[in-house]
Amino acid sequence: MPKARKRKTPIVAPSSDAATSSRPEVTRSVIREFHVLLKRQTQLGRSGTKDAATASELDRIQQRIQELGGLERYQHMSATGQKDDRGGGSHKIFIGWMKELGLHKREDKGKxxxxxxxALLPDNYQSCSSWIDCRPIDLNSRHPAILQQDFFLLDPLTNQEKWSAISLSLVLNFVPEPKDRGRMLRMAHSMMVQDGHLFIALPLPCVTNSRYLTIEHFKAIMSIIGFKQLKEKWREGGKMVYYLYQKEEPSPAQDGTLFSKKRELRAxxxxxxxAxxxxxx
Ligand SMILES: C[S@@+](CC[C@H](N)C(=O)[O-])C[C@H]1O[C@@H](n2cnc3c(N)ncnc32)[C@H](O)[C@@H]1O
Known part of the structure; x- marks a missing residue:
């Protein structure tokens, strides 16, 4: 007899309040529950197991995602509920940093x-259209000007060294599997021009309260991939951390297993x- 799986306790109780409230704490709980559901859905899909128990767990997950309002509702909550120190307006930080680096004055190099x-909104970089040519993409486009496109399925050849800047704002934490997060960063590296800039925004606890990731460890991972950290912005007790990296040559890992397997860094x-x-x- 296969051992019965212990069901994870839902992060929020299934109530209509969870799907409709715009209170920040409810928004955060729902977003966290979405992450748990999507991660489990990916794990089950990848396991290749097709037995009745797996099928019924997948059904339950799908049903719960629908109860919460579907991926669209999740995106809406992210777009409307996350402001200022909770993400959402993070493009303003990226724009400010690019201006500090003088990237808005590269007349000779074009946009x-x-x-x-x-991208939840099509026009985050509209105010900079004189110097930025932005291509917004999303798994689930909410606007005709946002290309519906999975980043992982972008053609590596046509995108190789194509982009001067890439924004991954609250995206890495959306990717369910730790190895896929690393793969996303490596793909971003190969798609960027030499010296290109990568912006990353993450919920602060991803680096300040994770068992498997610290601020230093993340910096080391980025350096192995070939990203030099230029800027970092967060504050004690804040919700978000923002990073700006520049593409450089990858630095060789002293011991690859330090970065390819989960190791407890904080008890x-x-x-x-x-991770x-x-x-x-
Ligand atoms: C939390 S929202 C972040 C939205 C916005 N960038 C911000 O900072 O508020 C995460 C978005 O990333 C998108 N996303 C996640 N994985 C993706 C992928 N592989 N390719 C394209 N979009 C992806 C999701 O569909 C979702 O709309």
């Missing part, structure tokens, strides 16, 4: 080609499990 991954009961892993070289 800066930017790929905005996970304690109230940690989260956010970024690199595939074995």
């Amino acid at each position: 800066l080609k930017m790929l905005e991954v996970g 304690g009961p109230s940690r989260n499990n956010f 970024v892993l690199l595939a074995d070289a």
Whole structure:
């Protein structure tokens, strides 16, 4: 007899309030529950198991996603509920940093080609259209000007060294598997021009309260991939962390297993499990 799986306790109780409230704490709970559901859905899909128990768990997950309002509702909550220190307006930080670097004054080089991954709105960079040529994409486009496109399915050849800037704002934490997060960062690296800029926004606890990731460890991962950290913005007790990286040559890992397998870097009961892993070289 296969052992019965212990069901995870839902992060929020299934109530209509969860799907409709715009209170920040409810928004955060629902977004967290979406992450748990999508991660489990990916794990089950990848396992290739087709037995009745798996099928029924997948059905339950799908049903719960629908109860919460579907992926569209999740995106809407992200777009409307996450402001200022909760993400959402993070493009303003990226714009400010690019201006500090003088990227808005590169007359000789033409407009800066930017790929905005996970775009909820089509016009985040509209105010900079004189110097940024932005291509917004999303898994689930909410506007005709946003290309419905999975980043992982972008053609590696036609995108190789194509983009001067890539934005991954609250996207890495949306990707369910740690190895896929590492793969996303490596893909971004190969798609960027030499010296190109990568912007990353993450919920702060991903790096300050994870069992498997610290600020230093993330910096080391980025350096192995070939990204030099230029800027970092977060504050004690804040909700978000923002990073700006520049593409450079990858630095060789001293010990690849330090980055390809989960290792506990912080102990304690109230940690989260956010991790970024690199595939074995
Ligand atoms: C939390 S929202 C972030 C939205 C916005 N960038 C922000 O900072 O508020 C994450 C978005 O990333 C998108 N996304 C996740 N994985 C993706 C992928 N592989 N390709 C394209 N979009 C992706 C999701 O569809 C979702 O709309």
